[in-house]
Amino acid sequence: MSKLVMMLLVVQVVVGSYLFMSVASSNSRHSTARATRLPSLVVFAHSLLGIVAPTWWIAWLLTDLKMWVWVTLGSLLASVAGGLVLLARTAGHSDTLHEPAADPADVHVVEKQIPKPVLLGHGLGAAALIGLVLIVGLTA
Numbered sequence: 001m002s003k004l005v006m007m008l009l010v011v012q013v014v015v016g017s018y019l020f021m022s023v024a025s026s027n028s029r030h031s032t033a034r035a036t037r038l039p040s041l042v043v044f045a046h047s048l049l050g051i052v053a054p055t056w057w058i059a060w061l062l063t064d065l066k067m068w069v070w071v072t073l074g075s076l077l078a079s080v081a082g083g084l085v086l087l088a089r090t091a092g093h094s095d096t097l098h099e100p101a102a103d104p105a106d107v108h109v110v111e112k113q114i115p116k117p118v119l120l121g122h123g124l125g126a127a128a129l130i131g132l133v134l135i136v137g138l139t140a
Helices: 002-027 040-063 067-090 116-139
Strands: none
Touching: 002 040, 002 116, 040 067, 067 116
16 A cells, blocks of 8 residues: 555645646746646745655655654645635636736736646545555554
């Protein structure tokens, strides 16, 4: 089960990196969407917590100290909380900001250009991770 968790953590980091780079490109001159509704601090903290979780899991794999399972779970729960904030700021809003702009790209929000199946898969992967890490923590 621990190898499945590690594999899922790696997949989540790869997909999360794609999502992060999509949002980070919002101020790029070449982007077709230069605006975002997402708070920078939440995006950064969510990403950081998601990258740190595999580190804690590797610590558990190497040391077999149960504490690292619970630290991993805490990191994942905090990251999920940030992810829910990001989802709330994305879902149900229009594709553009309601501000005048000379260039239409200046009001198009970048998070609406991310494919919905990628967001759904990332969220379902996070839910599966929480469940698997909790099972490992309770049975280890």
